[in-house]
Amino acid sequence: MAFQSAEEVEAAFYDAFAACDVGAMGRLWIQEDAVCIHPGAVPLLGREAVMRSWEHIFAGAAGPSIKVQAIRRIAGKDLAIHIVEEQIAAPGDPSANAIVLATNVYRCTETGWLMASHQGVLMTGASGTGQTLQ
Amino acid sequence: MAFQSAEEVEAAFYDAFAACDVGAMGRLWIQEDAVCIHPGAVPLLGREAVMRSWEHIFAGAAGPSIKVQAIRRIAGKDLAIHIVEEQIAAPGDPSANAIVLATNVYRCTETGWLMASHQGVLMTGASGTGQTLQ
Numbered sequence: 632m633a634f635q636s637a638e639e640v641e642a643a644f645y646d647a648f649a650a651c652d653v654g655a656m657g658r659l660w661i662q663e664d665a666v667c668i669h670p671g672a673v674p675l676l677g678r679e680a681v682m683r684s685w686e687h688i689f690a691g692a693a694g695p696s697i698k699v700q701a702i703r704r705i706a707g708k709d710l711a712i713h714i715v716e717e718q719i720a721a722p723g724d725p726s727a728n729a730i731v732l733a734t735n736v737y738r739c740t741e742t743g744w745l746m747a748s749h750q751g752v753l754m755t756g757a758s759g760t761g762q763t764l765q
Numbered sequence: 766m767a768f769q770s771a772e773e774v775e776a777a778f779y780d781a782f783a784a785c786d787v788g789a790m791g792r793l794w795i796q797e798d799a800v801c802i803h804p805g806a807v808p809l810l811g812r813e814a815v816m817r818s819w820e821h822i823f824a825g826a827a828g829p830s831i832k833v834q835a836i837r838r839i840a841g842k843d844l845a846i847h848i849v850e851e852q853i854a855a856p857g858d859p860s861a862n863a864i865v866l867a868t869n870v871y872r873c874t875e876t877g878w879l880m881a882s883h884q885g886v887l888m889t890g891a892s893g894t895g896q897t898l899q
Contacts, residue, residue: 664837666836666837666839666848674848674866702810703798703800703810703882705798705800705881705882707841707842707843708842709844710842710843710844710846732802734868736846738841747839748837748839748848750868750884752884752886754807
């Protein structure tokens with residue numbers, strides 16, 4: 632069940648996000664020293680605060696459609712940083728979309744790779760222009 | 766002359782930033798795969814684009830005053846991620862300040878530690894309230 636690579640954690644993260652699945656989201660975050668910075672928000676430090684934020688985001692929400700495009704991957708021995716562009720569309724309305732620039736940090740632990748940090752920055756809101764960062 | 770730790774690179778980065786010193790800035794960036802995301806801007810990929818942006822920022826500028834406070838440090842074997850709060854004040858006017866949330870990535874190379882990625886997000890602009898992220 633453990634994640635064998637940063638790429639596996641990243642796929643699970645966006646699957647959990649798109650499905651609004653708190654249980655799946657909880658299984659991929661690191662136990663200690665988690666950091667999550669949602670667009671425009673102050674940093675959330677610690678697993679408890681991070682998971683509370685996802686529970687809040689997912690509560691009553693329909694799953695968005697998320698397309699993820701890698702901008703740069705920095706791979707180390709026990710850490711990996713993925714800078715990605717998230718194209719997030721509201722369910723049933725692909726024209727109402729937002730582009731978020733995310734920096735994801737993954738760590739190799741004794742129980743496999745896990746997400747250590749996620750930071751999202753809103754680049755455009757509901758523009759529908761289809762413009763991307765690259 | 767090589768940097769012995771991520772902390773040494775970070776100190777040099779903010780010294781170069783505050784002094785508007787292009788030469789010092791150039792010595793601390795990694796040769797390959799550099800990434801720099803200035804507040805509100807699209808990602809700059811590659812050392813050449815990154816250094817061009819700093820030359821542009823520093824051209825004719827007076828050095829700002831920068832106070833840096835660590836929010837979270839994620840240390841690995843050959844990569845380190847520092848999430849920091851930058852309190853940036855215009856020279857001669859400490860009340861005109863901005864708070865930037867920065868994610869800095871450092872890599873241990875054959876020639877010592879170097880900056881691999883810097884991302885800044887503006888949290889407040891010229892508020893003068895002294896409010897911080899923590």
